[in-house]
Amino acid sequence: MLYYLFDYLDKQFDLIGAGVFKYISFRAGMAAVLSLIITIFFGKALINFLRRQQVGEDIRDLGLQGQLEKKGTPTMGGIIIIMAILIPTILFAKLDNVYVILLIISTVWLGLIGFLDDYIKVFKKDKQGLAGRFKIIGQVGLGLIVGLTLSFNDSVVVREVSVKPTELASLEILSLQEQEDKLQYKDVPSTKTTLPFVKNNELDYGKLLPFISTDYTWIVYTLVVIVIITAVSNGANITDGIDGLAAGTSGIIALTLAIFAYLSGRIDFSSYLNIMYIPNLSELVIFCTALVGACLGFLWYNAYPAQVFMGDTGSLTLGGVIAVIALAVRKELLIPILCGIFLIENLSVIIQVSYFKYTKKKYGEGRRIFLMSPLHHHYQKLQIHEAKIVARFWIVGILLAILTLATLKLR
DSSP states (O other), rough: HHHHHHHHHHHHEEEEEEEGGHHHHHHHHHHHHHHHIIIIIHHHHHHHHHHHTBBOOOOOOOOOOGGGGGGGOOOOOHHHHHHHHHHHHHSOOOOHHHHHHHHHHHHHHHHHHHHHHHHHHHTOOTTTTTTTHHHHHHHHHHHHHHHHHHHHHHTTTTEEEOGGEEEEEETTTSSSHHHHHSSSEEEEOOOOOOOTSSSSSEEEGGGGGSSOGGGHHHHHHHHHHHHHHHHHHHHHHTTTTSTHHHHHHHHHHHHHHHHHHHHOOOOOHHHHHHBBTTGGGGGGGHHHHHHHHHHHHHHHHHHSSSOOOOOOHHHHHHHHHHHHHHHHTTTTGGHHHHHHHHHHHHHHHHHHHHHHHHHHHHSSSSEEEEEEEEHHHHHTTOOOOOHEEEEEEEHHHHHHHHHHHHTHHHH
């Protein structure tokens, strides 16, 4: 909204300073700052409101150190995160951009699913929350929206540029607009994505199953989208088990995706790095920085000892929008690396449950690989303080983010 206002003021009245709203870097920075302000200054008011409404977490006794001390801590704090994402995005981004629209829809959609789950747990006193099948239906529904939009929307294209490698050096001294004028290019719908660690780092979904006509590639792609959104959102939900873990990890991932969106949205950087140039993608940086600010600001109250929990309202939303951003920047195959914390938390639960069922069937009694799952609870059982566990998980998350960024040149 502010972009259109200041663009009008700049063109009609030549208002001093209004022109800075043309720059992605300025608007992205402002989105991050506003997001931090919203979470830090308005978060306290929401926490007090949740306390007055007695929206407290009902803690099960799992025998973990310091666990029962958290009883009564307000939950549904994910509302703060959603507000801190949406308000800066609406104010600073171009609202006619297909990627921005898609992320706003995804945030609201998953936020509503998580809110319903938390509402049933807290107010209806049903510990099971929203039935699993309804969560899956909601995630599949969003997957259909995202998959079909990215497959058929006319604004979702990849720019194929015809330029000789010897001409790249001369292009670097030109402005972005001059570069676009000089190059010969065409914007085409594409089913390509990034394939890490290989020389020709692109994979075409249209060629993934050669026995299927390319006319039906959208079906394959949409199925992939559904699986990714469901897996990542559930991974974030499982990771949200100790103070600050999900918020901190999500912030690291969001910052990495912001870098990818910025690079892929600029023709100069994408040409230099030999990565896909995706027109209109750079607006996504604003959403990403708002997400980073929301995660960091939420840590103000969610770091140990937590004053509020994000609940499913926050965790499902964070995981889902991270998946959608990765799909938009065509880096979904990097998710196992970038979202490695989510992946290992998910796998620890799957391995634990599968092994328990297998040994119970074979030996008559269930056996466990971990002391408790998800993995962070295993370390709690080893009497490691949860603040130290979270810090170490963040360090691993940062290393995974660096490795993910290294794929820009490692091929």
